[in-house]
Amino acid sequence: MIEKILFKYGKRxxxxxxxxxxxxxxFRDTATNAKIDxxxxxxxxxxxxxxxxxxxxxxxxxxxxxIFRILHSSHEHVQLPExxxxxxxxxxxxxxxxxxxxxxxxxLYESQRQGRISFYMTGTGEEAIQIGSAAAVTLEDVIYAQxxxxxxxLWRGHSVxxxxxxxxxxxxxxxxxxxxxxxxxxxxLNFVTISSPLTTQLPQAVGTAYALKRSKKNTCAICYxxxxxxxxxxxxxxxxxxxxxxCPIIFICxxxxxxISTPTREQFKGDGIAARGPAYGIPTxxxxxxxxxxxxxxxxxxxxxxxxxxxxxxxxAMTYRIGHHSTSDDSTAYxxxxxxxxxxxxxxxxxxxxYLESVGLWCEQRDIELKKHVKTSVLLAFTEAEKERKACxxxxxxxxxxxMPKHISKQMYSMEKHVAEFHKHYPLHFFKQA
Amino acid sequence: MFSSAVRRVVRRSFSTSKWSGAQQMTVRDALNSALDxxxxxxxxxxxxxxxxxxxxxxxxxxxxxxxxxxxxxxxDTPITEAGFAGIAVGAAMAGLRPxxxxxxxNFSMQAIDQIINSAAKTFYMSAGxxxxxxxxxxxxxxxxxxxxxxxxxxxxxxSHCPGLKVVSPYxxxxxxxxxxxxxxxxxxxxxxxxxxxxxxxYPMSDEALSKDxxxxxxxxxxxxxxKHVTLVAHSKAVEQALEAANELAGKGxxxxxxxxxxxxxxxxxxxxxxxxxTNHCLTVEQGWPHCGIGAEISARISESEAFYHLDxxxxxxxxxxxxxxxxxSLEIAALPQMSDVVFAVNKVLGLQ
Ligand SMILES: Cc1ncc(C[n+]2csc(CCOP(=O)(O)OP(=O)(O)O)c2C)c(N)n1
Ligand SMILES: [Mg+2]
Numbered sequence: 001m002i003e004k005i006l007f008k009y010g011k012r013x014x015x016x017x018x019x020x021x022x023x024x025x026x027f028r029d030t031a032t033n034a035k036i037d038x039x040x041x042x043x044x045x046x047x048x049x050x051x052x053x054x055x056x057x058x059x060x061x062x063x064x065x066x067i068f069r070i071l072h073s074s075h076e077h078v079q080l081p082e083x084x085x086x087x088x089x090x091x092x093x094x095x096x097x098x099x100x101x102x103x104x105x106x107x108l109y110e111s112q113r114q115g116r117i118s119f120y121m122t123g124t125g126e127e128a129i130q131i132g133s134a135a136a137v138t139l140e141d142v143i144y145a146q147x148x149x150x151x152x153x154l155w156r157g158h159s160v161x162x163x164x165x166x167x168x169x170x171x172x173x174x175x176x177x178x179x180x181x182x183x184x185x186x187x188x189l190n191f192v193t194i195s196s197p198l199t200t201q202l203p204q205a206v207g208t209a210y211a212l213k214r215s216k217k218n219t220c221a222i223c224y225x226x227x228x229x230x231x232x233x234x235x236x237x238x239x240x241x242x243x244x245x246x247c248p249i250i251f252i253c254x255x256x257x258x259x260i261s262t263p264t265r266e267q268f269k270g271d272g273i274a275a276r277g278p279a280y281g282i283p284t285x286x287x288x289x290x291x292x293x294x295x296x297x298x299x300x301x302x303x304x305x306x307x308x309x310x311x312x313x314x315x316x317a318m319t320y321r322i323g324h325h326s327t328s329d330d331s332t333a334y335x336x337x338x339x340x341x342x343x344x345x346x347x348x349x350x351x352x353x354x355y356l357e358s359v360g361l362w363c364e365q366r367d368i369e370l371k372k373h374v375k376t377s378v379l380l381a382f383t384e385a386e387k388e389r390k391a392c393x394x395x396x397x398x399x400x401x402x403x404m405p406k407h408i409s410k411q412m413y414s415m416e417k418h419v420a421e422f423h424k425h426y427p428l429h430f431f432k433q434a
Numbered sequence: 435m436f437s438s439a440v441r442r443v444v445r446r447s448f449s450t451s452k453w454s455g456a457q458q459m460t461v462r463d464a465l466n467s468a469l470d471x472x473x474x475x476x477x478x479x480x481x482x483x484x485x486x487x488x489x490x491x492x493x494x495x496x497x498x499x500x501x502x503x504x505x506x507x508x509x510d511t512p513i514t515e516a517g518f519a520g521i522a523v524g525a526a527m528a529g530l531r532p533x534x535x536x537x538x539x540n541f542s543m544q545a546i547d548q549i550i551n552s553a554a555k556t557f558y559m560s561a562g563x564x565x566x567x568x569x570x571x572x573x574x575x576x577x578x579x580x581x582x583x584x585x586x587x588x589x590x591x592x593s594h595c596p597g598l599k600v601v602s603p604y605x606x607x608x609x610x611x612x613x614x615x616x617x618x619x620x621x622x623x624x625x626x627x628x629x630x631x632x633x634x635x636y637p638m639s640d641e642a643l644s645k646d647x648x649x650x651x652x653x654x655x656x657x658x659x660x661k662h663v664t665l666v667a668h669s670k671a672v673e674q675a676l677e678a679a680n681e682l683a684g685k686g687x688x689x690x691x692x693x694x695x696x697x698x699x700x701x702x703x704x705x706x707x708x709x710x711x712t713n714h715c716l717t718v719e720q721g722w723p724h725c726g727i728g729a730e731i732s733a734r735i736s737e738s739e740a741f742y743h744l745d746x747x748x749x750x751x752x753x754x755x756x757x758x759x760x761x762x763s764l765e766i767a768a769l770p771q772m773s774d775v776v777f778a779v780n781k782v783l784g785l786q
Contacts, residue, residue: 142528176561187563192527195559197551203520204527204552211528214506221524237517244512245521399562400596402620405652405699 065274067318068298069288071351078355084297086135088361094135094292095356096370098127098349101151103374104160105323107382108167108181112327116386117167119181123148125290125322128348129254131155132295133315137222137250137303142212143191144205144223146198147182148254148321152224156189160378164385171432176399177391199229202238202251206312209247213310220248220306222299227316228259230273239280242312250302251282251314254289256321261334274316282314289317290348293355322347392432393419457643458635464606465495465571465627468613469533471645473503476531479617482509482518483535483572492537493573493632519545519570523552526568526622533617536572539588539626546591553622554597569616574602574626575669575720576758576769585758585765587721589668592624593697593730599651600697602626604672605636608695611649619651626697628670652699656708660688663779664708666731667718668694671770675718678775689779697727702734709740714782715748720769723752746782751775 042048055061072078086094105122112120123130130151137143143152150163162174166184169177175185175193185193192208195201205223212219229235230253242249253273257264264272277284283305287298295317302313320343324331331340356362397412398404404412419426459467473479480503485492487500487510500508511518515536522532536542542549549570557565575587592600599621603609609627616623641647657672658679665675672693679689690708694701709715715735717728728750735741735748751770758768780786 144524174561174563175559178561179559183559185560185563187560193556193560193564195552195556197547200520200523200548200552203517203548204524207521207524207526207532208528209524210521211525211530214530233514234516234520237512237514237520240512240514241517241521245509395561399558401599402557402565407699 059270062271062275064271065284065286065316067286067288068294069291070293070297071288071291071355078358080293081297084293086296090135091356092361094131094296095349095352095362096374097131097151097155098292098352099370100160100374100378101127101130101154102349103371104150104154104163104378107375107378108163109323109327111167111382112181117181119327120167121147121182121326122323123151125343125347126254126256126319127151128292128295128352129252129289129317129319132292133222133224133252133299133317136296136299138219139190140217140219141190141303142205142208142219142221143189144201144208144221145191145194146201146225146229146254147194147196148226148256149224150182150184153184153186153189153191156186156191158184158186158189158191159381161381161384162186164378164381165388168385168388169390170385170388171391172385172388173391176395178395199225199232199234199238201225202229202234203241205249205251206238206242206245206247209242209249209312210245213246213248218307220250220303222250222252224252224254226259227253227255227257227264227273228262228267230276231259231267239276239282239312239314243281246311248306248310249312250299250306251312252299253314253316254319255316256289256319258321258325258331258335260325260329261331263334272316272318274314277314277316282312284314284316286316286318289319290346290351292348292352319348320346389432390430392434394434456637457640459606459638460633460635461603461606461609461627462493462495462497462632464610464636464638465613465632466497466499468610468617469496469499470502472614472617473499473507475645476617478529478531479533480507480509480525480530481533481535482511482522484511484513484518484537486510486535491535493629495627495632496535515541515544516548519548520552522568522570523548523556523566526553526566527556527564531567531569531617533569533571536570538577538584538629539572539574540584540586542570542572542588549592549622549624550595550598554595557621558597565620566622567620568622569613569625570622571613571616571625571627573629573632575628576753576765577629579760579762579765580758581760582757587626587669587719587753588624589626589697589719589721590726590730592626593700593727594725597622598698599623600626601651601695602668602697603695604628604631604657604669604693605634606638607636607642608649608655608693610638610642611647612651612695615648615651618648623651626669631670649695652696652701654695654701654704655693656690656704657693658689658691660690660712662687662689662712663714663716663783664690664692664705664712665716665718665775665779666692666694666705666728668697668727669720671718671720674770674772674775677772678718678779681772681776682779687779687783694727700730700734702731702738705731705735706738706740709735710743713743713745714779715740715744716751716775716778716782717748718751718770718775720753722755723750724755726750726752728752746784749778749782751778 134152134155165172167181183194209221274286490497522534576585667675732748
């Protein structure tokens with residue numbers, strides 16, 4: 001029916017011709033791959049296997065996908081993979097960044113409770129996913145995140161002050177105070193600005209991966225998303241496009257058990273997000289997202305595979321969201337404190353610290369010093385950011401278009417005149433001067 | 435010069451011997467050559483959409499481009515508007531210049547979040563650090579006999595949104611010049627084409643045939659000069675306005691016809707200047723009246739000095755305020771016809 005409509009104009013001339021061309025091409029493809037056999041034809045697009053036994057395929061046909069991990073509870077058994085190469089400094093830096101993220105989250109969360117910023121989201125319990133994966137990729141790789149991945153940006157070199165300035169939307173905020181708190185972005189660090197509508201970053205990341213492939217720079221896109229976001233149609237589109245267009249992208253799903261209040265058992269059936277990978281023809285790893293070394297290693301392997309073959313890769317990182325969804329949420333309404341307490345024991349920071357101690361890289365004294373130092377520097381950046389003036393009010397009008405159109409410059413001009421005339425009635429000292 | 439162009443358009447079903455010397459081109463071919471020239475000019479330009487490659491596009495606008503530029507530059511996508519619009523946005527953020535074809539703009543609603551929340555707002559939200567040079571294009575508005583879900587004008591929808599630019603070409607020169615300008619532009623642009631006009635031939639000046647031909651976005655064109663009443667239209671409605679102007683001329687009424695070309699930015703200055711001269715204004719469009727392009731123009735006139743030059747209220751001639759019916763007789767009744775424009779002009783001029 002639709003065809004009838006759409007091809008009305010061109011159909012007589014092109015319809016037959018193009019279809020014929022297509023059919024011939026497809027047949028040539030299959031005919032060269034399969035011997036001509038009238039009993040066992042080869043269907044297009046799949047490997048054809050016939051059977052006389054009627055089988056229903058369901059979850060029970062497969063073992064659950066195992067979770068890759070390195071850090072065990074007893075550290076004697078910790079066996080690093082043979083090609084696992086991280087020097088001591090990097091191992092310690094990973095811990096420091098995890099702790100910094102955790103402390104920054106606590107302070108900014110509290111500041112929202114005190115009404116000093118409007119909104120915040122913590123990554124508590126998910127530090128390993130962020131730091132482990134970030135450590136395994138390069139600065140040239142392009143990051144698309146959801147919103148709970150500040151650690152990735154921290155690892156890439158965003159300073160604590162940068163985070164604070166964004167949350168306060170002051171004049172030092174690189175996004176000029178235009179975005180909600182935690183919607184970070186940094187062009188310099190190849191970290192695409194967070195976008196609120198869920199899952200839009202997935203197809204976009206695939207588009208970027210396509211561009212990266214064309215640039216031949218041997219880099220890839222890394223795209224983070226929650227298991228809840230994976231339910232959007234955009235996720236399907238992204239997986240299928242990444243596979244069919246053969247784009248170098250690592251999809252990293254943070255499966256943290258909840259999408260706001262929706263638990264995973266209501267979000268999906270089947271074996272999680274990882275089980276979808278093979279169905280799209282995407283190589284997949286399920287990894288313990290609370291194990292920073294496993295996270296690092298899985299991402300490193302994924303990146304090698306992805307850049308070498310210029311094809312997508314999927315990682316499902318299993319974790320637990322210890323904090324509330326955001327400052328607008330009270331999670332005690334939908335989960336028990338016992339459940340939270342249970343998972344708190346598996347907090348990635350605790351597990352990693354005990355590993356570092358077991359190999360003699362860390363101790364109680366260093367831990368106390370680190371936490372004290374980080375707390376002081378975060379609080380300092382925090383007070384500085386709070387004192388800073390807001391962006392110049394004229395920034396309201398810029399960046400809608402590359403060159404400001406007349407109707408906007410007119411508005412700006414009339415506001416300028418208005419402010420000049422009534423300056424006494426406005427708190428101009430809060431704003432940076434033009 | 436204007437009136438001769440009008441005569442040609444209005445009489446295109448009659449003999450065109452007077453014009454046989456001038457180069458004629460269909461809107462389809464004009465769009466095709468715009469794509470071809472821009473793809474040749476800039477490696478970064480690529481086309482994606484459903485059936486744009488092997489099949490040459492549902493309406494054959496991309497004819498021959500896949501053959502010429504290959505799989506890398508002309509991409510057939512699975513049927514996922516939100517998906518490939520997102521792919522296009524991401525590719526644009528990473529520095530490519532995608533031209534994203536919707537089979538019709540009716541299906542762009544599946545992707546409207548990507549177009550507005552991502553393409554249109556990213557430059558602003560990233561504080562001017564990430565621009566999204568992207569073109570969303572395809573047939574818009576009513577075709578013939580395709581009923582409610584395939585006959586909608588998105589001019590007002592997309593024009594509503596800051597960050598987007600929206601152009602709505604009428605003839606072949608418009609189509610070529612505006613599409614080329616859109617592809618070169620650093621901002622996201624919606625190019626609203628018209629299916630029925632694809633197959634219509636219009637003259638192309640030598641200038642328009644050149645590879646360097648681009649039209650300024652945000653500038654309207656006076657298609658016909660007149661002094662008694664101003665008719666403002668875009669896309670297919672320009673044709674009705676010109677036909678009406680021709681009819682009115684027979685009765686001594688000289689209508690000035692403005693082809694908007696761009697819906698955002700809107701060239702309000704050209705409209706104001708015309709009203710200062712004619713003191714009467716009507717808008718003609720195929721879309722719905724409520725919050726439509728005519729409503730916006732009317733409001734902008736009220737807010738400008740043109741208001742004081744009006745001898746009568748601004749009147750909108752629009753599609754009727756219902757979904758599009760399928761039956762041919764009803765479809766005709768649902769769209770503004772030349773006679774509706776003539777009737778409304780007479781009313782505004784107090785001749786009836
Ligand atoms: C398109 C869209 N629908 C709904 C929302 C509201 N929303 C914001 S976050 C969220 C939950 C997402 O959960 P998940 O993807 O698992 O990520 P997590 O918060 O667990 O990190 C929802 C429903 C949104 N931002 N965008
Ligand atoms: Mg979740």
